Amino acid sequence: MSKVIEVKDLTKKYKELTAVDHLSFNLEEGEILGLLGPNGSGKSTTINCILSLLTMNEGEIKIFGKEMKPNAYDIKKDIGVIFQEVAVFEELTVYENIDYFCGLYINNKQERKEKVEKAIEFVGLSEFKKFYPKQLSGGLLRRLNIACGIAHEPKLIFLDEPTVAVDPQSRNNILEGIKALRDKGATILYTTHYMEEAEILCDRIIIMDKGKIIAQGTKNELKELAGIEEKVTLEVENLPQEKQEKLKKIPNIEEIKYEGNQLMISFQKGENNFTHLLEWLKQEKISYDGIYSEKPSLNDVFLQLTGKELRD
């Protein structure tokens, strides 16, 4: 696989604030790389620097092996960008909007027509071709936004939080669409602050905070960093303090939290953790209404690395 994007030591400052701090990473051909981090962590700034929209204080950026510059038209022709904010003309119909933006890349009218039709079908807007943006729901509008960025069939696609303020059904459609784009051969750089999206979608994830990379790898590699194997939650009424202290003595227990009727237990790596817990509950004659187990999330990784929730 070849490197589609190479970012070395990228630094961007806004006066005193360092928005991106010596960031280095590569994006390999055919992969979906997620930039995951809370709002203000520097994800969008990174994309805008890569796209040569923003000046950078330090660093080097290569796309398709060539230095990225504002007038690097040979690079730009193979790039598609979907910005966080919907960027369409209110006065143009769905078809016209896609045709307009596609026309910035493709001059041939017939070729463009085919690509526009394909894009419309791909995002599921065939029934809405003649609709104006204000006639579309939030989810459909997002889909139009995506179609405008991908109609020219770019090799490299930047998606900057494309699912913000989108209903769950539309979000699923969008995520499926992004996977389909990758399956068709596109390389994707995807920014989000939704850890679930990054988990579902991305082959590799870079977790950012305050402009720095705090961890990167596949989702499994990242979860290793959380230092816990699984989390078990039970609904228990009145668990006395002495029982809680006893519970902590079960092997591999990392931490327990008891809030309301919710007892949350984090286990370190180890064998038969769940069985040990069930046996202890039986032995102590503690009754519980529900019990469920979950693997650590990227939020746990973020919590482990920064001491704060990703959602904060």
Added chain:
Amino acid sequence: MIHQFTYALKSLFRNKMLIFWTFAFPIIMAFFFNIAFSNIVEDEKLDVFPIAIVQNQEWNNDEIFQKSIETLGKENSEDRLFSLHYTANEQEAKKLLEDEEITGYLIVEKEEPKIVVKKSGIEETVFQNVIQEIEKQKNIVVDLITQKIEEQMKQGITTIDQEKIINEELQSVQEKGTYTAQKNENNHLDYTMIEYYTLIAMACLYGAILGMTAINNLLANMSTKGMRVSVAPVKRMKMIISSSLVALVAQLIGLVLLFAFTLLIIKVDYGEKIFPIILLAFVGALAGLSLGVFVGTVLKRKEDTKMGILIAVTMLGCFFSGMMGITMKYIIDTAVPIVNKINPASMITDGFYALYYYSGLERYWVNVISLIIFSIVLIALSTIALRRQKYDSI
């Protein structure tokens, strides 16, 4: 480029807000002006009005000034504008003014004519303008007379009739219409025309909204659409030129509609100098476009805010150039003349005024050239900002 041009045009003509401000609003205003002025014109036909002349030594020595004023005060003349009262000193003139027997008085002091009026109004403005024009042209007349006398002396003529020469040259200058305000078909000075001129100025300057919107859609630091365009493999200057062209075309269509409405429906008489009228409207449209491009490029605010600023600036400019009454133009011209010197609305209004009321084109060209300079300066400043392709912040 045709692709961008077509879509930019389509997008613009479907934008109801832009269509209202640039096309509909000036026509609506023209309609209301017509209703409002149809009575005013009848009521405010400019009749001969009384002025006083202080007959001091300087007045008596200034033969050219005397002749000019006397021509405009001659009884039974079609060009009569003033009813003249002569006073021996300024106190008498002051008394007449206080008693409201005259509109104002003229006194020549230190070789400078000074007019004194009690209030602001149409008659006072006319008085002021006419005296200014006479003063401007006096030097030309003096030069012509000197030339003529020298010629006669060269020819060996020893008995030179100075008064005859003065009369001839004055008449020649007056025939060229360089300072006497011409009377229109209705045989009175129609000052409501100023309102229509300011309306055209307003329509020209509202083109700024089109220019601003076009630029806003192209710059990454101004809009997300601009970001999308900026990451596409198209040359930015090509996009800017095609979008500006669209704005200019739309603006000219708006002006054609306004002219058609005012000429054909409400029968406004713009005079017969068609080519200079078209040129002035075109240059005015260019100035409006440049203003929009400048605001669109330099001012980092929301599009709606910029639109509000442009509308406010245009309205204020038109107000200063006489849209709500010619008195304001007079006040600004006398109190803070620099304002209307750099006010494009005033340049356009004054250009039309000069075309309509003067047969000479000198004043017209001053305004046309001023508008061109105004446009060049703004486009130059915008180009400096437009050359930036990367931004410190978005």
